Amino acid sequence: MNLTVLAASGRTGIALTRQALERGHTVTAVARDPERIDLPDSPNLRKVAGDVTDAAGIAAVVDKDSVVLSALGTDRAGILLTGARAVVAAGPRRVIWLGAYGTGRSAAVAGEGADMLARALGDRLADKVEADDTVLAAGGTVFHAGMLADGPESPHRRTVGLEAGPPFDLGAKVSRETVAAAMLDEAETPRRPGAVALPLAQ
Template identity: 45%
Template sequence: MRIAVLGASGRVGRLLVDQALERGHQVVALVRTPDRVAVPASRQVVDVRQADVCSPQTFPGLDDVDAVVSAIGIGKDDGPGALVAGAGLLAAAHTRTVWLGALGSGPSERAGGLIYQAVMRMAVGAELAEKAEADQVARKGGATVFHAPDLKDGPLSVGRRLVPLADLRRPLLPPRISRATVAALMLDEAQTGDNGGEIVVPLS
């Protein structure tokens, strides 16, 4: 497959690029600053394209890819609306899309448990509303939306799985998952497209 990674220079984005190459896929790295994409010389060539979601007139076309996985977040230099703009651009591309959102936003507001939600309000705060709006735009475009719990460093979990949001049991303690595991599950979904238009929760 030919997979585009939006936000390929970020912590999850870099893992998506590496894991996609390891699986034998061709990768298109979509980044605002191309110089930040580091690809080992021993790997296949990665097609790096400059892509700023806040500049739709210069956003590259995606007609040549089979799927897009998005790991963009709200950066410190981003103004309001960046996530919604990104979701809209991918929805308009009519390409199989996997969108990384956050557990505790929108429909999953209480799904992580009371402690988790309190932490989310303190850590994310006003961004929750934009995350929820972007998720809605992505879903309307047919994307699979991942409501990932708190991300941590760590190895890939062999027991990784996706749970539909409606089937998630509310945990007592704040849930966590490694970025490597989330990246692997996003690529699994990009390959199959089994949950298009749905919200799913990655678990390990």
């Protein structure tokens, strides 16, 4: 399968790219500075420069037969929505987007912790929610992950829908490797198109 990974130089993007290669996929790894994609060369890996604020540039690197997996994050409002619109406009086969548990459609099931998260995100919250909604409206899947951590993939990992969401817990973390594996599962076997999915470690 042809996969395009956005923000491929970040820790979650590296996990997505490496695991995708291990599963035998062909990967176009996109980053503003592709030299920072710290993975060995492979005939199935193409490292390219791209910035989600440049819609024409994203359209040029996204293969219409590919599935796009985004590990995009930002500390500035507006970037995520701009990126989501650019990716959807590029017309890939599917989009699998990484969001945050306790925002937007998962806020109600996350409980009181969602209010605390909303305060911490400030003006970035609306950006996250609108980006998620853009992907969902295009039939993509949005993974709402809890607090991310380094570490191995959980042997007990599972992916659930919003109806099975746990209360938000700042102390409960999920590894980037676990989230990457869940997103790749969805790329290979779509189970939640147009819906929010929750990657859990237990």
